[in-house]
Amino acid sequence: MTISEPVRGPHKVALGLFALIWFSIIWFGSNEYNPNNSTRLFAAISLVENHDATIDEFKTLTIDKAEFGQHVYLDKAPGMTLMAMPAVAIADMLTGTSAALYPKKITNHGLAQFMRLRLRLAVAMSIAILTALAAVLLLDLATGITGNPQAGLVTALGYALATPVWGWSTTLFGHAAVGALLLIATWAIWRSTSSAGTLGRLRYPLIAGAALGWALVIEYPTVIPGLPIVAWAIWRTRTLDWPGRARIFGLTAAAGIIALLPLIAYNEIAFGTLFKVGYSGVVGFDGMNQGFFGLTYPKLAVLGEITFGTARGLFWVAPILFLAPFGIARLIRAPETRDLGLLATAIVILVLLYNASYVYWDGGFSTGPRHSIPMVGFLALGIAPLWRDWRATGRGWIAGLVASGIVLNLAIAATEIAAPSEFRFPLVNPILKGFVQGKIRDIPGDYWGWPPLLGLLSWLAVALPLLWWIVSEARLPVAAPRDIQPDLA
Numbered sequence: 001m002t003i004s005e006p007v008r009g010p011h012k013v014a015l016g017l018f019a020l021i022w023f024s025i026i027w028f029g030s031n032e033y034n035p036n037n038s039t040r041l042f043a044a045i046s047l048v049e050n051h052d053a054t055i056d057e058f059k060t061l062t063i064d065k066a067e068f069g070q071h072v073y074l075d076k077a078p079g080m081t082l083m084a085m086p087a088v089a090i091a092d093m094l095t096g097t098s099a100a101l102y103p104k105k106i107t108n109h110g111l112a113q114f115m116r117l118r119l120r121l122a123v124a125m126s127i128a129i130l131t132a133l134a135a136v137l138l139l140d141l142a143t144g145i146t147g148n149p150q151a152g153l154v155t156a157l158g159y160a161l162a163t164p165v166w167g168w169s170t171t172l173f174g175h176a177a178v179g180a181l182l183l184i185a186t187w188a189i190w191r192s193t194s195s196a197g198t199l200g201r202l203r204y205p206l207i208a209g210a211a212l213g214w215a216l217v218i219e220y221p222t223v224i225p226g227l228p229i230v231a232w233a234i235w236r237t238r239t240l241d242w243p244g245r246a247r248i249f250g251l252t253a254a255a256g257i258i259a260l261l262p263l264i265a266y267n268e269i270a271f272g273t274l275f276k277v278g279y280s281g282v283v284g285f286d287g288m289n290q291g292f293f294g295l296t297y298p299k300l301a302v303l304g305e306i307t308f309g310t311a312r313g314l315f316w317v318a319p320i321l322f323l324a325p326f327g328i329a330r331l332i333r334a335p336e337t338r339d340l341g342l343l344a345t346a347i348v349i350l351v352l353l354y355n356a357s358y359v360y361w362d363g364g365f366s367t368g369p370r371h372s373i374p375m376v377g378f379l380a381l382g383i384a385p386l387w388r389d390w391r392a393t394g395r396g397w398i399a400g401l402v403a404s405g406i407v408l409n410l411a412i413a414a415t416e417i418a419a420p421s422e423f424r425f426p427l428v429n430p431i432l433k434g435f436v437q438g439k440i441r442d443i444p445g446d447y448w449g450w451p452p453l454l455g456l457l458s459w460l461a462v463a464l465p466l467l468w469w470i471v472s473e474a475r476l477p478v479a480a481p482r483d484i485q486p487d488l489a
Contacts (some may be wrong), residue, residue, distance in 0.1 A: 002135065005194065006143075006194050007143055007147050007149075008144065009136070009144075009152050010139055010149050010474065013152075013473045014394055016469055016473065017132075017156055017157075017188075017470055018135070018136050020470065021128075022131075022132040023165065023459075023463065023466075024411075024413070025123065025128040025169045026046045026123060026128050026461070028167075028170055028414045029120055029123070029441050029446065030170045031113070031416075032116045034173065036172065036173050036278055036418075037061045037119055037171055037173070038058075038061060038063060039064040040080050040081045041081075041115055041122070042058040042089045043085060044082075044087075045099050045118070046163070047081070047269075047341060048088045050088050052072065052269075052270075053073055053266065053269050053270035054072060055073060055074065056072050057072055057099075061105075064076070065282075065283060065284075066282050068271065068281045073270055074270075074278050076174070076237060077174065077217060077218055077263070077277070078278075079218030079263070080127075080173070080216035081172075081268040082266065083122065083126040083140060083177075083353040084119075084122035084172060095388065097272070097283065099111070099114065103314070105288075115448065118291055123171070125176070127176060127177050128169060129171075130180040130184075131165060131169040131176055131177075132160070134160075134179070134180035134181075134184055135223060137183060138152075138156045138377060138380070138381070140152065141186070141252075142381060143383075145336075146384050146385060146387070147388075150387060150475065151383070151385070151387040152384065154402060155386050156388070158321075158331055158402045159377045159380040161406045161409060162318060162319075162406045162409060163405060163409060164320035164367055164373065164376075164417065165377070167367060167413040168196065168373050168417060169282055171418075173409060174218040175219070175370050175371065175373035176330075176414060177219075178215045178222050178374045179373050179374035179377050180377070181222075182212075182347070183377040183378070184211040185229055185379075186232075189204070189208050189236060190236075191204055191398075195447070198450055203254070205248045205251040205252040206251055206254075208255070209254065209255030209257075210256065210258070211259075212252075213231070213256035213257065213259025216263075217263045223486075225350055225374055225375065226349050227437060228343055228350065232343045233252070235339060236339065237249075263417065266483060285321065287359035287360055288359070294359040299357070300352045300356075302355075303352060303356040305369075306352065306355050306356065306368075306369035306371075307352070310425040311362070311367045311421075311425070312363070312366065313368070314372060317408060317409065317428055318368070318405055318409075320380070320398070321379050323382070323401065324379045324381070325379070327385045328345055328348075328382035329383025329385040330385040331381070334385075344378040344382070347374075347378045348379050351372055354371070355371040356385050364418075364421060365418040365421055365446045366418055367412050367426060368412075369418045409431055411431050411434075411435035412427075414435060415431050415435045415441070416434065420430060438451070440455060442455040442456070442457060
């Protein structure tokens with residue numbers, strides 16, 4: 001008996017896609033003094049320069065902080081801070097500077113430049129890589145389940161550039177990173193269980209375990225969408241003998257535990273105990289005392305706001321996702337993809353219900369519902385079967401929605417991913433209005449003094465030819481699926 005291994009995403013397309021997304025993320029940047037960015041950076045700076053986790057000297061510069069005794073700490077899970085540490089160390093070494101040289105005032109220009117460089121370098125070395133890698137693996141996954149590289153490419157572009165995943169990947173917020181890691185784990189499980197020839201490959205369970213473990217270090221609520229992935233993995237391996245399953249899950253668990261070790265080390269350094277989290281010491285946000293760290297029960301009105309509301313609605317800032325549920329339904333109807341469609345549905349529903357249950361559901365200053373970002377890639381998976389099944393007119397609609405989403409999210413990433421809460425329709429004002437007025441934050445403007453239009457044209461000069469090339473490569477015929485002889489030994 002032979003079993004066909006799913007078609008893989010074309011390697012040239014994958015390389016070009018990775019380059020396009022990574023470049024697009026690092027070219028633009030978020031505000032270094034946004035509290036979610038700054039508090040994580042302050043903790044990374046303290047760990048690198050002072051070898052402790054306190055941020056006492058920075059406490060007047062951020063509203064996001066936790067107090068324990070006489071000291072102030074990061075009030076988040078430490079994953080993004082830990083990933084920012086290498087960037088802080090490299091920047092300190094290359095520039096010969098440290099935070100001790102600057103007055104701790106938000107008006108100090110030197111401190112702002114110090115923070116901005118380390119934020120941009122941390123993004124380039126961490127979240128930009130994770131999002132670009134997740135897009136490449138989503139290309140492979142969507143190509144594999146449809147047999148159509150074009151469907152895979154449109155799905156990956158829709159996820160990474162036509163939704164606020166792009167903008168949130170320019171920050172040290174954990175949402176986009178968690179979403180990327182969940183996709184990476186899902187791809188590893190799917191690829192490892194898609195044919196007999198991949199079941200024995202040890203790298204897949206190691207990737208899945210490490211991705212899930214590190215996602216939990218970045219954001220503790222990852223356990224909510226993570227559990228369906230674990231259950232799905234158990235179901236996907238149901239036909240294996242117990243020794244084979246034990247080896248796979250043992251490797252997965254070992255990789256997950258290793259990924260959790262930095263969290264244990266951080267808690268020991270910061271609090272001297274494993275059983276304390278920064279959230280328990282949050283100051284200034286009394287809503288965190290409601291329910292379980294701010295989680296109560298889902299509200300229907302909030303669910304409407306985070307999907308269709310003008311202030312935070314996902315479908316306004318990611319119009320292609322409006323079609324995606326119809327594609328997810330097609331995945332569920334097809335026996336060979338039913339389990340994947342059900343997994344995507346479960347993750348989307350659970351993340352939306354979590355967001356609708358959170359007392360600070362709107363995310364404060366936020367463009368789109370930032371707490372729902374981890375489910376975007378799973379919803380975007382529905383684009384693939386629609387592209388495969390629809391004819392020219394339908395594909396034209398998909399391409400148009402992806403293209404319009406890329407334009408909208410270019411404006412979001414370039415101007416403001418954390419729109420102030422007082423705006424009723426922030427996509428129009430301040431984002432599109434600010435974009436037209438040239439209120440753009442990019443590398444040429446921040447470091448070389450270029451005017452906004454020139455910086456934008458420079459990005460287009462690189463991005464458009466690269467996009468044209470990968471689209472052209474995706475149109476080329478691909479090799480037929482390989483027949484795999486099961487290893488019965």
